Amino acid sequence: MTSDTTARPMIGTDLAADMVAQAAVRAKKLQDETGVQPCLATVLVGDDPASATYVRMKQNRSKKAGIGSVSVVLPAETTTDELVAELTRLSNDPTVHGILLQHPVPEQIDERAAFEAIAPAKDVDGVTMHSFAAMAFGEPGFRSCTPGGILRLLQAYDVPLSGAHAVVIGRSPILGKPAGMLLLASNATVTYTHSRTQDLPALVRQADIVVAAVGKPNFVRGEWLKPGAVVIDAGYNEGNVGDVHAEEVARVASLLTPVPGGVGPMTIALLLEQTVDAAEAQTANR
Structure with a gap:
């Protein structure tokens, strides 16, 4: 992977629009042929403004x-x-696919218990242990949406994954965790790092592909990278700031x-x- 003076941006907007357009064609076909309209249930606990905004955005895109x-x-x-009772009700509702x-949930809730109340067949956000196991073992199932989206973006930009160090x-x-599993399934060599990792910059400097998913603004610095690295910024912090220092990283990375x-x-x-x-699978199995 060679370095340019300025990293080429990996734009998700157009690719995502194509994916949504193709999903719309399939949704219409399903409804025309069976009378079934795919249906997504969104569950929001509390009144966190950012979470409410995300839910509205997802509902608008669904429409x-x-x-x-x-x-x-x-x-x-x-x-x-x-919450478990509500998720169980939705899992048993045949009109919901x-x-x-929406996460995070309030601190008094056991988030894992809530996720596990979602039927695997309806876990379209890929948050259950069933979905994680499917990703880890390369079996059919739903992918966690952000990691799955990252893989699609890497593929769209022809980033070599086999043999790469991520x-x-x-x-x-x-x-x-699921991002690493999906990269591993694509034959990348994967190193997980976290808050207890020692000498993080030295490990990042070995990477052909860096996935920043730490939740800290401007955390990954340009000097941490080897020239030409592909950098995926999966963070979103206040003020439209990611987890990487974009200005510094763009001078070193090949794609960002x-x-x-x-x-x-x-x-x-x-x-x-x-x-x-x-919706297609559930309709076929009724």
Whole structure:
């Protein structure tokens, strides 16, 4: 991988728009042939403004793709049991094909217990242990949407994955860990790093591909990178700032995802694509 003076941006917007357009064609075909409109249920606990904005954005994109949406908003003081009961109800509702629990949830809720209440067949956000196992073992199943979107972006930009050394910064169960698993399934050599990692810059400097998913603005610096590295900024912090210092990194990397307009659109596009996948599968199995 060779270095340019300025990294070429890996734009997710156009690719995501194509994915949504293709999902819309499939959704219309399913509805025309069976009378079934794919339906995504979004569940929001509390009134966090950023989360509410994300949910509205996903609902608007769903509408553009011909996907119906059901919105469930629960009070901030909702208990784990109450949330699990609601997710179980949606899992048993034959008119709902996909379920998205907006995260993070309030601190009193056991988030893992909530995720596991989502039926695997409707886990279109790829957050259950079933979905993670499918990603880890290379079996059919839903991908975590941000990692899955990252893989599609890397493929679209013809980034060689087989034999490449990928360093993933962050180990969250819905971003860092599945991103590493999907890269491993593509025959990359994967190093996971996290808050306890010693001499992080030295490890990052070995990477052909860097996935920054740490949740800290401007965390990854240009001097950490080897020239020509491909950098995926999966972070989104206040003020449209990612997890990498974009100005510094752009001077060293060959490819860099912008924030916004890089990974974010791919996440939503994959969510909608997988909702149509789920609707087709459930309709075929009825």
